[in-house]
Amino acid sequence: MITHTLSARELAQNLSHAKRLATEGPVFITDRGKPAFALLRIEDFHALSGQQQDMSLLEMMQSMPSTQGIDYEAPRLIGELREPVY
Template sequence: MSVHTLPSRDFARDVSNAKRLASDGPVFITDRGKPAFALLKIEDYYRLSKTKPRSLLEVMDAIPGGDFDFEVPRMDGEFKPASFD
């Protein structure tokens, strides 16, 4: 595993290169010579943060107020197809 450093200008110019480098190890992105951001593989992030990926269902279930009863009103009447003449 190698550690790479990229100036923010190089990162902005060639994101594909940064992603390639990140597959080998973390990439530090500098702003005016000082490390400002780190790019790493998602597996490494989960390992470092000791979290596991969540499914879409888990994310949606975590949204507050998402559990309520809703009854669809019945529409009575006769409907005709639209005419585009």
């Protein structure tokens, strides 16, 4: 597996380049010269975390330790949506 390293500035200036690099392997993002973040393909994230790939975004967020104890239920839409929501 190939790994790449980009500075936070390089990431901000060329996100599409970082995404292309992530197809080859993890991209480490540095902040002031020190690794701070990692950019992965979602498939690689699922493989590393052991999470099921068919989880919804809400289920994924609920499984994160930092969100434990937070209850959220999305409001239900009543009637028809007649105008676009922005």
